Amino acid sequence: MLEIDNLVAGYGGVPVLREINAKIAAGEIVGLLGANNAGKTTLINSLSGMVKPISGRILFLGEDISKLTPQARVELGIVQVPEGRLVFPEMSIRENLLLGGINAHARKHRPQQMEKVIGLFPRLGERLTQSAGSLSGGEQQMLAIGRGLMAEAKLLMLDEPSLGLSPLFVQYIFEIIDKLHADGLTILLVEQNLNLTLRHARRCYVLERGQVAAEGDAETVKNDPRTRSAYLGL
Amino acid sequence: MSELYQALAQGLLIGATYGLLALGMGLVYGVSGVVNFSHGDFISLGMFMCLALYSAFAMDPYVSIIITVPLMTAIGALVYIFLIRPMVGHQFLMVVQLTLGLSLVLQNGILMVFGGEPARTPSFVESKLIILGDTVLRLPHIIAFVVSFALAIGLYIMLRATDFGRSIRAVHQNAHAAALMGINVGRVQVLTFALGIGILALAAALLLPGTPIQPNMGLRYTVITLLVVVLGGMTNFVGIMLGGLIIGIAEAFGTIYLDGPIGLLLPYIIFVAIMLFRPKGLTWSSAR
Numbered sequence: 001m002l003e004i005d006n007l008v009a010g011y012g013g014v015p016v017l018r019e020i021n022a023k024i025a026a027g028e029i030v031g032l033l034g035a036n037n038a039g040k041t042t043l044i045n046s047l048s049g050m051v052k053p054i055s056g057r058i059l060f061l062g063e064d065i066s067k068l069t070p071q072a073r074v075e076l077g078i079v080q081v082p083e084g085r086l087v088f089p090e091m092s093i094r095e096n097l098l099l100g101g102i103n104a105h106a107r108k109h110r111p112q113q114m115e116k117v118i119g120l121f122p123r124l125g126e127r128l129t130q131s132a133g134s135l136s137g138g139e140q141q142m143l144a145i146g147r148g149l150m151a152e153a154k155l156l157m158l159d160e161p162s163l164g165l166s167p168l169f170v171q172y173i174f175e176i177i178d179k180l181h182a183d184g185l186t187i188l189l190v191e192q193n194l195n196l197t198l199r200h201a202r203r204c205y206v207l208e209r210g211q212v213a214a215e216g217d218a219e220t221v222k223n224d225p226r227t228r229s230a231y232l233g234l
Numbered sequence: 235m236s237e238l239y240q241a242l243a244q245g246l247l248i249g250a251t252y253g254l255l256a257l258g259m260g261l262v263y264g265v266s267g268v269v270n271f272s273h274g275d276f277i278s279l280g281m282f283m284c285l286a287l288y289s290a291f292a293m294d295p296y297v298s299i300i301i302t303v304p305l306m307t308a309i310g311a312l313v314y315i316f317l318i319r320p321m322v323g324h325q326f327l328m329v330v331q332l333t334l335g336l337s338l339v340l341q342n343g344i345l346m347v348f349g350g351e352p353a354r355t356p357s358f359v360e361s362k363l364i365i366l367g368d369t370v371l372r373l374p375h376i377i378a379f380v381v382s383f384a385l386a387i388g389l390y391i392m393l394r395a396t397d398f399g400r401s402i403r404a405v406h407q408n409a410h411a412a413a414l415m416g417i418n419v420g421r422v423q424v425l426t427f428a429l430g431i432g433i434l435a436l437a438a439a440l441l442l443p444g445t446p447i448q449p450n451m452g453l454r455y456t457v458i459t460l461l462v463v464v465l466g467g468m469t470n471f472v473g474i475m476l477g478g479l480i481i482g483i484a485e486a487f488g489t490i491y492l493d494g495p496i497g498l499l500l501p502y503i504i505f506v507a508i509m510l511f512r513p514k515g516l517t518w519s520s521a522r
Contacts (some may be wrong), residue, residue, distance in 0.1 A: 048414060074416030084413035088404050099404050102397055102415030151416065 001026040001186050002047070002078075007066075007183035009046040015054055016042045017210045024155065029177070029187040031201030033194055033221070035231050038207040040190045041083060047188075048080045049073045060155070076096045077154030082186055083163060083190075085144040089133030093124050096132050096143055100150030104161045109152065113184065119144040138169030145176065156180065157188040162196060174200055194231065198222050206230050236368030239275040241490045242483060246373035248441075249482020255437050255455065256462035257389060258430035264406040264469040266314075266322055266423045271333040274455030275340035276431050280438025281308055281447045282344050285355045286299045295357050296377075310431025314424050322423075332347040336454060344449040357443035365495040378440035385436065386475055393471070402426055406469060461505045467515025476516055480504065 002024040010016040017039050034040050040072045045051040047058060047072035051142035058066040059206045065073055088096050097117060101110040132143055136205040141161055148223035149155055158177065162170045177200060181187055191197040197204065204221040214221055221227050237386075260274050283302045287293040317336065321329045362373035393399035404412040405422045413419050462481050466474030481501050488500030508516070 050410070051415065069418070070413050071416045071418050074414070080414050082411060082414055086408050086414075087412065088407045090407055091400070091403060095400055098397075099400055099412075099415050099417075102401065107397070147415070 002026075002188075003059040003062060004043075005057040005059065007043075007046060007058060008054045009042060009056075010054060010195055011042075011051065013054065015210065019047065019056070020207075020210075020212060022205050022212065022215070023100055024129040024186060024188060026185050026186055027181075028203065029181045029201050031195040031197040031204035031221075032188060032190045032216075033192075033204055033227070033230075034087055034155075034206065034207035034213075035192070038211075038230065039078060040207055041159060042210075043207065044080055044188065044190055047078060047157060049071075054191045071103065074103045077105075077152060078157070079153035080153070080157045081144045081148040081149045081159060081161065084157035085140045086139075087132040087140050087143050087147070089134070090131060092129050093143055094128040095147055096110050096147050097124075099148050100147030101152070103151055104217065106150060108152065113152065117149050120149070120179070121146050135209050136163050138172070141165060141169070141173055142176075145148075145173070149180075154188045155188065157190065159190045160192060161189070162163075162191065162193055170196070194227070235459055236252060237369075237490060239369045241486045243369050243371055244271075244375065244490075245483030245486030246479055247379040247482070248369070248485065249439055249479035250379045250386075250475070251440050251478070252458055252462050252482050253458045253478025254382040254385055254433060256478055257386060257471070258433040258437075259459050259463050260466065260469050260471075261389075261402065261473050262427050262430045263463070264404055265409075265426045266318070267326070268318055268322060268329050269333070270427075270430075270459075271330060271456055272337035272340055272452070273333075273434070273459050274457070275337045275344075276310075276439050276454030277455045278443070278447065278452040279309075279448060280353070280435040281442050281445075282348055282449075284439055284442055284448065285348065285353055286354045294356055295442045295476045295509045296359075299436055302439065303432050307428045307432035311424050311428035313431070314427035318427070319420070319423070320353075336423075337456070341452055342451050348449060349425035350449060352446040352448050354444075354446050355442055360443045372444065374440075374443035379522065381436070381440055386435070386471075390471055398425075434485045438451060458501070461501065465505065465508060467514055470515060473516045480508075480516075 004020050004022040007020040008015050008018055012204045020043060032040050032043065042051055048054060049068060053066045057064050060076060060078060088099065097114055099112060101107060102115055106113065123139060124142055124146055132140065135143060161173050165173065177187060189197055189201050196220045198221065201218060203217050205212050206221060213230040214224040214226040259270060262268055262270060280302055284298045286451040287298040287301060317332060318329065321332050357374045359377065364371045364373055364376060393403060401417045401422050404415065404417060405419050409419050458481060462474060462477040465477030465480060484501040484504040488497040492500060
C-alpha cells in the first residue's frame, strides 16, 4: 500500500531523515519505533505532506504522492492522528468529528461515518455537544482517533497514542487499535513505548538519528541488538 | 434627559457598525495572526470608490456596493497573496510595518486621484430623519445599525454552522491540526482576509451618507477598530460587538456632552479605563 523509497526529508533544507526505505502492505499494522528525536514524527509528517521531501519518493497505492499537498493526501486516505491529540478545544465533540470528515472525499458520507465512530466510542456519542477542551486526555485520544476515522482513512497513522494516558486508557486505546486492524484498516503505529508496540504490531521499523536502524517482525526487532542501542544511544 | 437618549441611540447605531469593522479585523487576526494597520484606509478606499461611482454614474452608495464589495474582496485577496502572505510567519513587526506602509500608499493614492478637499457623496436617505419622542435619529444610522447587526448574525451563523466557518475556527484554534484534517490553511487565510476587506466595503457604504470624507481619515477608523478589537478580546465574537457599542456610545457622549478635544478623547479615556480593570478584554473572566 505504502512504499517509502530512499526518502530524505527535513526542515529548511537540513535533512532529518536520511535515505529511509520502508513498506506497509494493505491491512498490516506496522510499528515505527525510536527514541526521542529519532525522526519518527518527521517521518509521518513527511507522509502527511507537512514536511517536504528533499529527495526520494513516497508511493501510495502505486502512485508517487511525494509532491502532493497535505489536503490531497488526506483525500487519498492517508490520515494522521497527531501526537498530543491536537483536538480543537473550543469546539464540541460533534464539530471535531465533522471537521475530521471535511475533506472533499469524505464529506458526503459524514452522517454514516459518524455513526460508525460513535459505535466504536460510545463515550463520545453520549456527549456530542461537550467541548473537546473539557475532555480527559484519554477521551481526547478517543476523539482524535474518531476524527481520523471520519476522514475515511485507508492508512491511519497514529503518533504516540499512549502518550500521557493512564495504563487503563492505554489498554483501551490499544484494544481499539487491534479492533480497527481486525476490521482491515492499515495502521502505522508510531510509538516510543517499545514493549507495547511489539505486542501489537506485526512488523516494526526502528529509527535512530534519522535512519532505519533495525527492521523486521516483532520478534526479530525485539532481539536485535541495534534496537537496544537505538533506544539507549549506545 | 432627551439628550441622554439622543446620545445613547446615536452611539448604539454607529457602534454596531464599529463592531462589524472590528469583526473583520478579529477574524483575520484569528486565522493569520495579522493585525492590519491599513484597515481604516481600506474603509476610505471603499468610500472613495462610492464617491467615484456617484460622480461618474450618479450611483447611490447603497447601490454602489454591488460593485465595491466584489472589487474590494478581490483586492483583499490579492493584497493577502502578494503582500502579506510572504511576510506571515516571520517577524510580527514586519507585518505591522508592511500594513502601515500599505496604509500610507492607500492614503496618498487616494489623495493623488481625488485631491485633499473634503468631499461628500449624497444618498437618497441622507437627510431623512426619524423622530421618536424627543429623540431624532438619522435614517442612514438606522440602516447602518440594522445591516451591521444582520451581517454580524450572519457571520456568527456562518462560523458555527457551515464547513467554511468551522474551517476558519479550526485554523484559529490549531492550524497544524486543521491542515491534517485536509483543510487548505492558506486558502482559508486568503478567503478570510478577502472577506474582512469585503465587509469593509459594505461598512464604508453604511458610514458614508452625510459624512464628509478625506483621504487621511483612514487612521482614525484603524484606531477605532483596534480599540474595539482589543476591548473584545481579539477573537471573541460577542465581545467585539459589545466593544463596538461601547466605543460608539463613548463617542456620542463625548461629542454631545463635552466640548472640543476632551469630547473627542472620551472613547480613548474609556478604553484605557476598561483596559486597566480588564486587561484581557470585556468578556474575559478570571475564573478561566
